[in-house]
Amino acid sequence: AQSVTQLDSQVPVFEEAPVELRCNYSSSVSVYLFWYVQYPNQGLQLLLKYLSGSTLVKGINGFEAEFNKSQTSFHLRKPSVHISDTAEYFCAVSDPRQAGTALIFGKGTTLSVSS
Amino acid sequence: KAGVTQTPRYLIKTRGQQVTLSCSPISGHRSVSWYQQTPGQGLQFLFEYFSETQRNKGNFPGRFSGRQFSNSRSEMNVSTLELGDSALYLCASSLGQRQPQHFGDGTRLSIL
Numbered sequence: 001a002q003s004v005t006q007l008d009s010q011v012p013v014f015e016e017a018p019v020e021l022r023c024n025y026s027s028s029v030s031v032y033l034f035w036y037v038q039y040p041n042q043g044l045q046l047l048l049k050y051l052s053g054s055t056l057v058k059g060i061n062g063f064e065a066e067f068n069k070s071q072t073s074f075h076l077r078k079p080s081v082h083i084s085d086t087a088e089y090f091c092a093v094s095d096p097r098q099a100g101t102a103l104i105f106g107k108g109t110t111l112s113v114s115s
Numbered sequence: 116k117a118g119v120t121q122t123p124r125y126l127i128k129t130r131g132q133q134v135t136l137s138c139s140p141i142s143g144h145r146s147v148s149w150y151q152q153t154p155g156q157g158l159q160f161l162f163e164y165f166s167e168t169q170r171n172k173g174n175f176p177g178r179f180s181g182r183q184f185s186n187s188r189s190e191m192n193v194s195t196l197e198l199g200d201s202a203l204y205l206c207a208s209s210l211g212q213r214q215p216q217h218f219g220d221g222t223r224l225s226i227l
Contacts, residue, residue, distance in 0.1 A: 034215070043119070043205055043218035051213055090158065094212075100171040101146055101209045101216055105158035 002027040004091050006106035013113055015083055021076040021109045023091030031093040033074040034103065035065055038088045047089075050074065051096075061085070086113045117141065119219035121206050127225045133194040136222045140187050140208030146170075147189040148216060149181060152203040161204075164189055193224075201226045 007022040025031060032051050036044040048059025055067040065076045074091060088110050092103040120139040128134050140147050148171075149161040160173040164183035183189045187208075193200055203223050207216035 032213070036218075041220070043220045044207075045218070046215040049215060092158075096212070098171065099212070100163045100165065101148060101207075101212055101214075102160045102163055102171045102173070103148075103150075103158075103216065104160065105150075107157045 002031060002093050002095060002104050004093055004104055004106035006089075006091055006109050008109050009107065010110045010112065013081055013111070015113055015115050016080045018079050019077065019081050019085075019111065021089050021091075021111065023074045023076065023106060025072050025074065025091075025093050027072070027093065027095075030096060032096055033065075033067060034092045034094070035059065035063070035074070035076050036090045036092060036105075038090065038108075040087075044090065047076070081111070081113045083113050083115060085111060087111060119206055119208050119217050121204075121219035121222050123222060124220065125223050125225075127227060128196050129227050130196055130198060132196050133192065134196060134224060136191045136193075136204055136206075136224070138189045138191070138206030138208075138219060140189070140206075141217055144208035144210055144217070145187050146209040146211065147183055147187060148207045148209070149189070149191050150205045150207065151175075152205060152221070153201070158205070161191070196226050198226050200224065 003026045005024045035047040050067045091106040146165045148163040163171040181191045203221045205221045207218045209216045
């Protein structure tokens, strides 16, 4: 069975500093990987996805992630964060072999950006 | 283009009652998935419907059920509510497997 581990439950950073949110997955087969962001009282918004191809994936709002198959990781990075990036971030996987689109999520990382 | 619409946004019920939540997907999306979000368990997959058929199901008791209509709108039903069913229920729609899921803002269900 697949699982996702987000290594940090909370990440506090100062505005304009770089940030990395870590995600590791467990799967014996290839997976699709996603990062979502959730702002208070809202649903989830897709930041970026990895399906295949280039291991460096660029997403919205200046975020990017790198797929590392040997380390089964998909860490999210941003070179300079803003106050508005304060939110909860979720890493998720899905199984390309299944017909559907079911996602397995990590527990989430709360990013707190302060001035 | 309108997003995923979930109704109602907030709901308060008591133990033992049943509840029905509604989800209208983005126009043209035939896949609708439901997720439960709680502080303790995080985001958990409930089930997915595609063309009125349940395609995948998560590990939830039979009290949780759903259906999808011919216009792709979906409903989720929870019977015999328990305190532990208090959660944010999120609906997501998608064009297909390699396409992203688009989430609604959720229905926050509180059980008293």
